[in-house]
Each structure stands twice: as C-alpha cells, then as structure tokens.
Amino acid sequence: MDSKTFKVPNITCGHxxxxxxxxxxxxxxxxxxxxxEADKIVTVEWDAPANWAGIAALLEEIDYPAEA
Ligand SMILES: [Cu+2]
Structure with missing residues (x-):
C-alpha cells in the first residue's frame, strides 16, 4: 500500500x-x-492499479490540483 499526504489549496468548504x-x-x-477542510490537507492510500500520477491527474481534472 502506498500513501501520500498533500495540500490542495482549492479546498474552501465541506463541499x-x-x-x-x-x-x-x-x-x-x-x-x-x-x-x-480546515488545513486543506488530503491523505490518499492506494494499491495497484492506482498510482500517484493517475491520482494527481484526476485532481487536476476536477480542479483541485495537489500543491507541488
Ligand atoms: Cu467547496
């Protein structure tokens, strides 16, 4: 299992x-x-076939890019 914790600056509310x-x-x-919501931090845990590149691409697609 892989995991990553990162900031998503576009988080503004519970929605x-x-x-x-x-x-x-x-x-x-x-x-x-x-x-x-409070600190705009997201933690994701995944196994194959998911990977960080795919997760990051999806976040960009829905307009919540992870902060590099
Ligand atoms: Cu919102």
Whole structure:
C-alpha cells in the first residue's frame, strides 16, 4: 500500500471535501481518501492499479490540483 499526504489549496468548504473524497475514491485501487477542510490537507492510500500520477491527474481534472 502506498500513501501520500498533500495540500490542495482549492479546498474552501465541506463541499470541496466531499467532491474530492467521492471522485478520488472511485479510482480503481484507491483504498481511502481523507480530506480536511480546515488545513486543506488530503491523505490518499492506494494499491495497484492506482498510482500517484493517475491520482494527481484526476485532481487536476476536477480542479483541485495537489500543491507541488
Ligand atoms: Cu467547496
């Protein structure tokens, strides 16, 4: 299992949190997604076939890019 914790500056409310958790958890292989509104931090855990490149691409696509 891989995991990553990163900042998503575009998080502004609970709706953003729900959107990110719903969209990212639909990726094949993603085990858990936890987003926190207060500090704009997201933690994702995944196994193959998911990978960080795919997760980062999805976040950009839904307009919540991870801060590099
Ligand atoms: Cu929002």
């Amino acid at each position: 953003c949190v729900m959107t990110i958790e719903r969209e990212v958890s639909e990726l094949d292989g993603v085990k858990s997604v936890k987003a926190k």
